[in-house]
Amino acid sequence: MITIEKLTRKYGAFTAVDDVTFEARAGRVTGFLGPNGAGKSTTMRVMVGLTPPTSGTALVAGRRYADLPNPGREVGVLLDASAQHAGRTGREILAIAQQTMGLPKSRVDEMLEVVSLTDKEAGRRVRNYSLGMRQRLGIATALIGDPEVLILDEPANGLDPAGIRWMRDLLRGYANRGGTVLLSSHLLHEIEVIADDIVVIGQGRIVAQGTKAELLESAGTVVRSDDLPALVRALEAAGLSGSPYADGALRTDADASTIGRVALAAGVALTELRAADGAGLEEMFLELTADTQREGVAA
């Protein structure tokens, strides 16, 4: 479990992380979503003690990261897969982590197997690795200590679609076994397919957080009927409004059960009633981050 409370990090007059409070729970995958430069990486660096916070606290497994006796055994961290000495081999980088954590040497081969790096690839120097291979190596380094918490910054970057699928399954299984997973992304789709809980950050501030279901719900409901005019009349009579959605359906802000009751009372048969997922969340993400976008601003 990761607990972030009132975390703020300032750089002079610039506030990179602004009063951030959230929790990543055990047994769940928490997606940390936000546009580039929103403060995701800074927050994650504070979590693992690489950046001192200006104020606030970050606890991992109930303790400050620096108080963990052997952090690699409790928290797996991947912040930047490219932050490696280009002249070391992949196997050597894993061996350094294995030796530091005091693990048996056999863990190196086990991890190479888990992330599907072949013996030949593991013997190559990292300067010859593709970004995808570096990500796999980074995930192996994070997992080698068999930790109960994973903190991964943009782990899907550079992975091909099969690699993304592999990582999704890996993290899902990890969370199902009771692990805590926090992963960041600036791509909504990546987060949507894997996360149970979502924390959205923009310009250093949390702009939305909750379970994926809650956030999807708040994005509205899509309803369809063969007798659309009758449905619209019934909704308006109940004080609800809808906007046209694809193929003659309606999108409303009301939740599904309210609409179901209204339709039943009016005797209108519904042919579809569901959360406006996917597109809804994307709309929300764009909306939430609209005034925090960095288009046209030098990064």
Next chain:
Amino acid sequence: MSAVATTPTAAVDRPASTTRPVHAPIPLMRVAGVELRKMFDTRSGFWLMASIAILATAATAAVIIFAPDDELTYETFATAIGFPMAVLLPMVAILSVTGEWSQRTGLTTFTLVPHRERVIAAKVLVSVGVGVVSMLVAGAIGAVGNVLGTAITGTDLVWNVSVVEFSYIVLANVLGMMIGFMLGVLIRNSPGAIVGYFVYSFLLPTLSMLLADSVQWFRDAQLWVDFNFAQGALFEGEMSGEAWAQLAVAGTFWLVIPLAVGLGLVMRSEVK
């Protein structure tokens, strides 16, 4: 969630969290072992280490070939080997620190060992160890050269460097490594710290000499304020009480204080 933890379903959901072992802290010697490994496990690191032995051998060969017969003594070999050592060993110390920033490996290193002072302490231990061992190896190579050289030329074998004198030279080289360390933690960038070392060890002493030539009071105070000049006595093998005091005073300003500032920066700085 605290309520969830007490329900049986939660126990099924996450059995791992209830059976987690308590992990022992990472011992300093293990960190040192890792740091030693990191000095040798890249091509550049390996050849930097290898170059210590290679250059010691080359300097020894050069003495045999070029030195006049009457100067074929152990001191000549020691002096010839000493110069590459004085340049290479501080590089070992500098790169062991700055690599964490320049190569960005610090992101992993300081995440696995969040107490940075322990990583730095391990690096100091390993660097000094490597320095002392290198000096012994270089000393042995020089001794072989002395035996071979005098045998070839048929001159007398002269051992004119005492154990005490040799330990002073080792100490001088360890000080050189600490200077490298100081510049490493202060600058935290490989090219910057290396340039810094050459300015510190070659440019500053020259300027100091020029100043001493023209300014009388500076000439009188030079042994107390010029760290490089104060180290001269170590190489001459004659350390009086005053020489130790001069080394300590100059060293405080040129090594201890900037090292403390650098360590403070390392502890607090952001690792990106």
